[in-house]
Amino acid sequence: MKKSLYFLLLVTSFIVKSSMLQAQPDRWQQRIKYQINVNMDVNTNRFAGTEKIDYWNNSPDTLTRIFFHLYWNAFQPNSSMDVRSRELGKTVLREPSRFGDGLDWDPRVKDRISKLTPDEIGYQNVATVKIAGVAQELKVHETILEVVLAKPIMPKSKIQLDVQFEAQVPKQIRRSGRDNAEGVRYSMSQWYPKVVEYDYQGWNANPYIAREFYGVWGDFDVNITIDKNYFVTAGGDLVNANEIGRGYETPGAKPVSPSGSTVTWKWQAYNVHDFMWAADPSYQMITRKTPNGPLLRIVFKGTDTLDARWQKVADSTALAYPIIAKTFGPYPYKTYSFVQGGDGGMEYPMATLIKSASIGTAIHEWMHSWYQMMMGTNESLYPWMDEGFTDYATSRVMAEMRGRSGFAAEGSYRSYFNLAKSGMEEPASTHSDHYNTNFAYSAAAYSKGAVFMAQLGYIVGEKVRDQILLDYYYQWRFKHPNPNDFIRIAEKRSGMELDWYKEYWINSTKTIDYAVGDINVENNKTMLSIKRIGKMPMPIDVLVTYKDGSQEMHNIPLDLMYGVKPAENDIPRTVHEPWHWTHPEYKFSISKGIQEIKSIEIDPSMRLADLNRNNNKLVIPD
Numbered sequence: 175m176k177k178s179l180y181f182l183l184l185v186t187s188f189i190v191k192s193s194m195l196q197a198q199p200d201r202w203q204q205r206i207k208y209q210i211n212v213n214m215d216v217n218t219n220r221f222a223g224t225e226k227i228d229y230w231n232n233s234p235d236t237l238t239r240i241f242f243h244l245y246w247n248a249f250q251p252n253s254s255m256d257v258r259s260r261e262l263g264k265t266v267l268r269e270p271s272r273f274g275d276g277l278d279w280d281p282r283v284k285d286r287i288s289k290l291t292p293d294e295i296g297y298q299n300v301a302t303v304k305i306a307g308v309a310q311e312l313k314v315h316e317t318i319l320e321v322v323l324a325k326p327i328m329p330k331s332k333i334q335l336d337v338q339f340e341a342q343v344p345k346q347i348r349r350s351g352r353d354n355a356e357g358v359r360y361s362m363s364q365w366y367p368k369v370v371e372y373d374y375q376g377w378n379a380n381p382y383i384a385r386e387f388y389g390v391w392g393d394f395d396v397n398i399t400i401d402k403n404y405f406v407t408a409g410g411d412l413v414n415a416n417e418i419g420r421g422y423e424t425p426g427a428k429p430v431s432p433s434g435s436t437v438t439w440k441w442q443a444y445n446v447h448d449f450m451w452a453a454d455p456s457y458q459m460i461t462r463k464t465p466n467g468p469l470l471r472i473v474f475k476g477t478d479t480l481d482a483r484w485q486k487v488a489d490s491t492a493l494a495y496p497i498i499a500k501t502f503g504p505y506p507y508k509t510y511s512f513v514q515g516g517d518g519g520m521e522y523p524m525a526t527l528i529k530s531a532s533i534g535t536a537i538h539e540w541m542h543s544w545y546q547m548m549m550g551t552n553e554s555l556y557p558w559m560d561e562g563f564t565d566y567a568t569s570r571v572m573a574e575m576r577g578r579s580g581f582a583a584e585g586s587y588r589s590y591f592n593l594a595k596s597g598m599e600e601p602a603s604t605h606s607d608h609y610n611t612n613f614a615y616s617a618a619a620y621s622k623g624a625v626f627m628a629q630l631g632y633i634v635g636e637k638v639r640d641q642i643l644l645d646y647y648y649q650w651r652f653k654h655p656n657p658n659d660f661i662r663i664a665e666k667r668s669g670m671e672l673d674w675y676k677e678y679w680i681n682s683t684k685t686i687d688y689a690v691g692d693i694n695v696e697n698n699k700t701m702l703s704i705k706r707i708g709k710m711p712m713p714i715d716v717l718v719t720y721k722d723g724s725q726e727m728h729n730i731p732l733d734l735m736y737g738v739k740p741a742e743n744d745i746p747r748t749v750h751e752p753w754h755w756t757h758p759e760y761k762f763s764i765s766k767g768i769q770e771i772k773s774i775e776i777d778p779s780m781r782l783a784d785l786n787r788n789n790n791k792l793v794i795p796d
């Protein structure tokens with residue numbers, strides 16, 4: 175099945191195939207295959223499990239140890255996640271209001287972990303890790319397990335690990351857990367001992383304190399044995415669907431009713447970097463088939479008062495798919511599941527856990543299938559490539575669904591401006607776990623990341639930016655791109671140098687502010703000046719409108735770009751000599767006399783993230 179899926183991917187599109195061949199960067203990556211069996215006790219909320227893991231060390235390095243994530247150990251009083259949350263809660267962001275207490279902690283976490291009782295905590299205890307029957311030395315570092323290997327793993331070789339573990343599902347605090355606010359019994363994410371990604375930067379053994387994930391691409395076979403009254407859903411395909419029934423079966427199949435008290439649900443997912451499942455006795459499922467796209471499964475509690483909203487999620491996400499596919503590339507798996515569960519919205523491969531059944535959240539989480547599930551960026555290091563690109567995509571898709579075209583990221587700009595003026599901004603290149611505040615992390619990762627993409631359209635032109643989105647999809651999906659990889663794609667497609675954009679926007683907190691300067695006459699020519707007040711240089715569009723109603727667009731490229739964007743509209747355009755980034759002022763001539771000017775405006779499209787827009791427009795009174 176894996177081979178045939180891969181073959182299908184190759185033959186469905188020549189563009190996919192040729193661009194993969196041309197642009198496949200010479201970067202190795204590890205590979206993994208999990209076979210997991212778990213037996214859930216719904217009375218104690220505990221389960222025992224085994225994992226058979228095939229691990230391919232494709233790196234040029236000899237590995238003397240291997241790390242696992244044990245995420246649920248975070249849900250214990252005094253864990254790093256607990257203490258970190260309580261520490262962040264000491265920062266006062268604003269006055270308390272009906273929207274919250276104004277403190278910087280995550281409202282879902284707060285000090286709740288510190289109050290968990292022994293039967294409410296989460297844990298993952300690994301009893302043994304064996305290689306070829308030999309038990310390896312284990313060192314537990316809270317949410318990270320270090321396995322010291324008796325025999326090193328040689329470069330370009332494969333090993334098989336046998337893992338035995340037991341776990342207790344934590345009371346729902348963050349992302350995963352039992353008995354969430356809407357009464358879903360099990361939101362099962364971050365639930366199994368998961369091998370840490372090893373890449374060209376080494377092990378990424380980040381302790382779990384709050385933020386998101388990074389994993390090894392691989393295949394999952396997961397057998398879940400659970401009380402027969404439970405309905406199970408997952409980010410994957412149900413292998414024994416015709417045995418189970420419950421709406422999963424092919425038409426005409428005759429499901430067998432289980433003889434004992436439990437049923438085993440057999441799931442598979444191929445070429446993913448995580449596996450999530452959920453279970454509840456009152457789950458029901460509706461489906462929607464998207465045109466030339468996946469089957470959508472919407473799973474929610476049948477008793478739920480949000481019933482009508484889940485129906486709307488089903489209809490809206492199905493309608494959204496053609497919009498998504500044309501702009502961001504086709505969804506490559508057969509199914510996607512929107513599942514009621516968790517504590518807000520959290521993305522996983524082929525599925526999401528959502529609370530409150532909002533369409534915006536559903537689209538956002540699904541867009542993570544592009545910007546995280548397919549790209550697999552390192553979310554600890556580059557959260558803006560995950561949340562930022564996803565937020566940008568969500569705005570675009572939602573706007574188009576509502577019949578709006580063009581620019582669609584105003585909310586992200588507002589949030590970024592608020593961050594830049596707050597005095598709390600840190601560079602977006604900060605490791606996501608290590609920001610000083612949750613506020614600065616969120617605004618940088620989500621909003622500044624979204625503005626990165628929207629503003630790129632200003633620099634290279636909207637059409638070129640959209641081609642970059644598709645190039646990025648075809649050339650980097652399933653390959654863990656980093657910021658440089660994205661910039662190189664953008665440079666190749668636009669024919670511009672763009673490293674400066676990443677360095678200023680992502681690696682610094684420098685801000686943009688341009689102002690309309692002076693108008694005067696020199697040698698019978700009307701000269702206009704534009705002033706750079708902020709520290710970040712940008713190319714500048716200036717729209718001059720005359721009293722007779724005519725307009726002219728003046729484009730001043732930045733010298734660091736070594737290129738010019740194509741004209742974006744029908745307004746006559748003059749491209750001037752590049753502006754040296756070192757120079758605070760730039761002068762250029764316009765075609766008509768001073769008396770004829772009605773207004774002068776920097777970037778009327780508002781895509782330039784200019785922190786002070788009050789000085790961007792000069793209107794000459796009649």
Ligand SMILES: [Zn+2]
Pocket residue numbers: 538539542561564
């Ligand atoms: Zn997100």
